Amino acid sequence: MTGIRWYHLALWIAFVAIMFVMPQLVSKGTLRIIIMANFLAIFAISWDVLSGRTGYISFGHPFLIGIGAYTSAILTKRFDVPLEVAMPIAVLMTMIGGIIVFLPALRIKGSYFALVTLAFMELIYQLVQVIRPDLTGGTRGMSGIKTITRGAVSNYYLSASLLIAIAFSMWLLMKTQLGIALSAIGMNEESVRGSGLSTTKLKLFAFLTSAFVAGIGGAFYVHYLGSIAPRALFDINFLFTIIVAALIGGASTIIGPIIGAFFLTFLLEFLRPYLPGAERYFIYGMVALLLYMYQPKGLIALMHTGWNKLTGAR
């Protein structure tokens, strides 16, 4: 589970190369879909760094992403703050949000923790509608938010670079002893304490890192979309898409959530003509469940066994 090997780097280089030539290979429409997959992958990595590792299942990630998105949107649109100032502030605010989500983790675990974080999402959904709708746009949200760049190709390169930068740095971070310590919490938190490590510090770090990534993702996302709709953001389907992407790809890895995000995004797009409504989420829920029952370690494990069969290794 640890150690950096040559084929890891080879895979990274291949991944970067494919992402680089992608605009030459696919249509603009497909490129737009991949942009969404890139953002979903960022959110799934953010979720996985926390929940996939430590086992503290967050149902509150839209809360974090929302803080990043709203902060940057409000600052740029209502106060004319330049993007390069607004976005770092947005990330900082999201990390404060991360501390808020962390607090219940001091006392509760498991499904109780997950439910409390779900309450955070519901709470911010209500708040943005009630408190200062002149700033947040209330129920209708906001549009006409400044975008960073124009056109499918440049937006694609922006989101792809962001994903690669985040994925690679998280991968390096999780390859250190810290990654092992965080995974250890997910396996047996008491034993981590019994090994002399402060689980409080480790968990706080995981929440902050997760929020950092969620904040970056949220801020870039809103300046890509140019609009924000609270009902779509603080939505249980959005939340489950993030979680399912991480789980079916392969939790506690970095490449897993990326694979999962691409798989899900394209599955949803594929289903769109047949099932335009929310039923699509039911279908993908079933697909995810079946896959998960067949191989709880996700697509990445399936691909691994497939590869080993091909090459004859064990």
Place this chain on the structure above:
Amino acid sequence: MSHPLEITNLVKRFGGLVATNDLSFHVEQGQSVGLIGPNGAGKTTVFAQIMGEHRQTSGTIKLYGKDIGNKTTPERIRLGVSRTYQVPRPFSDMTVLENIRVGQMSSSIWKMITTRPNHEREEEIAHSVGFAEADLHKTPGELSMGDLRKLEMARTIATGTSVMLLDEVFAGLTVAEIAQIATLIQKMRSDGMTFLIVSHDLKALEPLVDSLVAINYGSKIAEGSFAEVMGNASVRESYLGVV
């Protein structure tokens, strides 16, 4: 000179139940003390209080003369005391070496990120508790009970402890495994480790301890050399069921 471990007037109540009742004893530097008593006597609860997993109701616990009563478990471990569990608690998806690595890690997050694992030391610890080369990359699911106990000890050693608390190290082991662990404890004793050992297996315990503390219903009923404690009437009655 202060003792590595000193417990004074320790009391622990669980509601109406007195699990530790005004218990006092100490362990001297480099000594090995056996803590014995019938099922439910409160041995594990004493360990839990020493490690700060349960807070005592009253009384003091000192480590090298320092009151550790309000320290967290990780803080106590860094001060040099560590325990194994009656039921082994390994990290299930990690290899033997990775399990040991968690025990070895610095508690500073910055150091976790910036320092590489010390593979030589991990392997040295693994070998010292008797793991063969082929076992090092196995996960706990592939290990025998004896190996799991060795792994518990290895992770405890990895924390750099100088006072080791062993809870039922011989439970569920084969005769060969018992001999192996006993040899390991003897070796660590000669290297200067201080021990407090809980065991139901008195025969295995006898050669490993300098003295015994016997408790029943949380209270100390006898203390002294192995022979003295075994000869004590109330020990024989409560513990061995013979008069």
